[in-house]
Amino acid sequence: xxxxxLEDIHKNFGSVVAAREVNxxxxxxxxxxxxxxxxxxxTTLLRLIAGLESxxxxxxxxxxxxxxxxxxxxxxxxxxxxxxxxxxxLSVGENVTYSLRVRHVKKSTQQKRAAELLDxxxxxxxxxxxxxxxxxxxxxxxxIARALAIDPLxxxxxxxxxxxxxxxxxxxxxxxxxxxxRLGVTTILVTHDQREAMTMxxxxxxxxxxxxxRQVGTPLDIYRQPSDTFVADFIGSSxxxxxxxxxxxxxxxxxxxxxxxEMPAGVSDGTSVTVSVRPEDISVLPGAEKRDNCLHGTVSxxxxxxxxxxxxxxxxxxxxxxxxxxxGRPDVKPGDEGTAILPPAxxxxxxx
Amino acid sequence: xxxxRPKGIRSHLPVAYPALMLGIFFIIPFGIMVAISFxxxxxxxxxxxxxxxxxxxxxxxxxxxxxxxxxxxxxxxSAAVCVSLAFPFTYFITRMRRRTQVIWLVxxxxxxxxxxxxxxxxxxxxxxxxxxxxxxxxxxxxxxQPKAWYPGFAALLFGICYLxxxxxxxxxxxxxxxxxxxxxxxxxxxxxxxxxTFFGVIVGSMRNAIVAAFVMVFVFTLxxxxxxxxxxxxxxxxxxxxxxxxxxxxxxxxxxxxxxIFFMFVSLLLVALTMVIGKGKKIKTQ
Numbered sequence: 001x002x003x004x005x006l007e008d009i010h011k012n013f014g015s016v017v018a019a020r021e022v023n024x025x026x027x028x029x030x031x032x033x034x035x036x037x038x039x040x041x042x043t044t045l046l047r048l049i050a051g052l053e054s055x056x057x058x059x060x061x062x063x064x065x066x067x068x069x070x071x072x073x074x075x076x077x078x079x080x081x082x083x084x085x086x087x088x089x090l091s092v093g094e095n096v097t098y099s100l101r102v103r104h105v106k107k108s109t110q111q112k113r114a115a116e117l118l119d120x121x122x123x124x125x126x127x128x129x130x131x132x133x134x135x136x137x138x139x140x141x142x143x144i145a146r147a148l149a150i151d152p153l154x155x156x157x158x159x160x161x162x163x164x165x166x167x168x169x170x171x172x173x174x175x176x177x178x179x180x181x182r183l184g185v186t187t188i189l190v191t192h193d194q195r196e197a198m199t200m201x202x203x204x205x206x207x208x209x210x211x212x213x214r215q216v217g218t219p220l221d222i223y224r225q226p227s228d229t230f231v232a233d234f235i236g237s238s239x240x241x242x243x244x245x246x247x248x249x250x251x252x253x254x255x256x257x258x259x260x261x262e263m264p265a266g267v268s269d270g271t272s273v274t275v276s277v278r279p280e281d282i283s284v285l286p287g288a289e290k291r292d293n294c295l296h297g298t299v300s301x302x303x304x305x306x307x308x309x310x311x312x313x314x315x316x317x318x319x320x321x322x323x324x325x326x327x328g329r330p331d332v333k334p335g336d337e338g339t340a341i342l343p344p345a346x347x348x349x350x351x352x
Numbered sequence: 353x354x355x356x357r358p359k360g361i362r363s364h365l366p367v368a369y370p371a372l373m374l375g376i377f378f379i380i381p382f383g384i385m386v387a388i389s390f391x392x393x394x395x396x397x398x399x400x401x402x403x404x405x406x407x408x409x410x411x412x413x414x415x416x417x418x419x420x421x422x423x424x425x426x427x428x429x430s431a432a433v434c435v436s437l438a439f440p441f442t443y444f445i446t447r448m449r450r451r452t453q454v455i456w457l458v459x460x461x462x463x464x465x466x467x468x469x470x471x472x473x474x475x476x477x478x479x480x481x482x483x484x485x486x487x488x489x490x491x492x493x494x495x496x497q498p499k500a501w502y503p504g505f506a507a508l509l510f511g512i513c514y515l516x517x518x519x520x521x522x523x524x525x526x527x528x529x530x531x532x533x534x535x536x537x538x539x540x541x542x543x544x545x546x547x548x549t550f551f552g553v554i555v556g557s558m559r560n561a562i563v564a565a566f567v568m569v570f571v572f573t574l575x576x577x578x579x580x581x582x583x584x585x586x587x588x589x590x591x592x593x594x595x596x597x598x599x600x601x602x603x604x605x606x607x608x609x610x611x612x613i614f615f616m617f618v619s620l621l622l623v624a625l626t627m628v629i630g631k632g633k634k635i636k637t638q
Contacts, residue, residue, distance in 0.1 A: 074543075085538035149542075
């Protein structure tokens, strides 16, 4: 199980740095998402892997072999571009079999393969259609089929779903994930949408605005145990509370004290830290009740979208957001007093 | 066309002025020319109104046939040379940085400011034995003695291409600069070498632009009439030269008019044929 290895990759475009000190090991058969805000270098990293750019420094290895300087057309990877890049002068069938024609595969094999691939992406019988006659979702599928035609060693996707509307995007995410599981091809998807990454990935690589990899792990690990405040803030929504360390299990926030389950290493009394608490872990009780690990405040806003309810609590200038199901909705209205309960196990302490 | 069809007379008003100008300066003179082509020629330089096909019948000569086919051949060949040089050239310009692109375009525009006359005489000088480039070659030790490279077919073709090249680039520039840079990249990730990508994807997806540029240069070079006289020998004179000769020196207006009209119809036919071929195979709709 060697898979793809990136060793100490740097990439500069003139004076602009696009990727810094990237070290990654991506095992076979996984669905990996590069996740980060725009400009974090995730697309550059994908293009380096595809061979469309060369790294300024570092090595890329596939199953232990150096491919850093192998040109893109000799890597046998399949790539789906953000603009899809379907060839406008070719029919759907010709687009799908382009990689086979380039490799001088027999015409009958090409036709068979085209039919198989179009069947795979649920576009059977579309061989002779023109690209301009397809809808956005259909073009998407053609681009996917085209990239998979040669059974690629790596399947690379550069924000391929960003142009689709929300409903179609969600169904394509699911479809793409199922397709990848069926084929077992190692897949790397670049996205800035954390929900998309959570839906599809076995492994998420979070990149920060400083063009470094911030955290690598399974989607739930990253959600539950963010490594720093950037990851906590970027993945899902999070309440980030500034405070300072007081003893082994206590954090002082303003004039209130919070008990936490775990303290990161290298934190001593007086160290300033950030506590991250997910909104769904916070429950709100009406009135100013005296409880352990709670913050008192007034309800400033309630966002009720039907499927869940968000309650905004103003605790002496500190905004706390709690999320609950409609059934578990506390009996409060804006202007009421409320108590937010923060269970110690849900309070993740991050070094600021 | 974008948007709805204009409704009512008022929404058509903006086209009235160009339509009027087109009518006055193009359609009316063309109508006069069509009429003259059927008039009777009076030796001595005038014509009298009439309706006869004599002028068209007189076209049926070996000289006219030879000159017509030579004109079409020269125009076709120079269009082919221009497009095949300008296409890769323009493609590489559009891949450069914005600033470099602007410098190249300004340079090409400045070549456009030179008229056919200046280009013709400049090249006749540069290709001459006494003051031309061959003297430079001798000085550099590349040639034994200076040589005259004009008049001749190669000099004529060179001159026409020099004249038409900037136009070709300007016609190809907009579609090529709009070409999605991901297209050639996609072709590469699918296993095509850079050369195959260039011909398979870049040339392929730009087929309409290439045909348009070819037709433009073809039509443009058909009208060239100074360069053949400056850079070519009499056997390289094109139909434009022959028409000028009939109209001005032979004072045979009806003959010149019939030549011009016949020439125009043959060219239109060829342009239409090129368009049909350029469209290529139709991908089945529905």
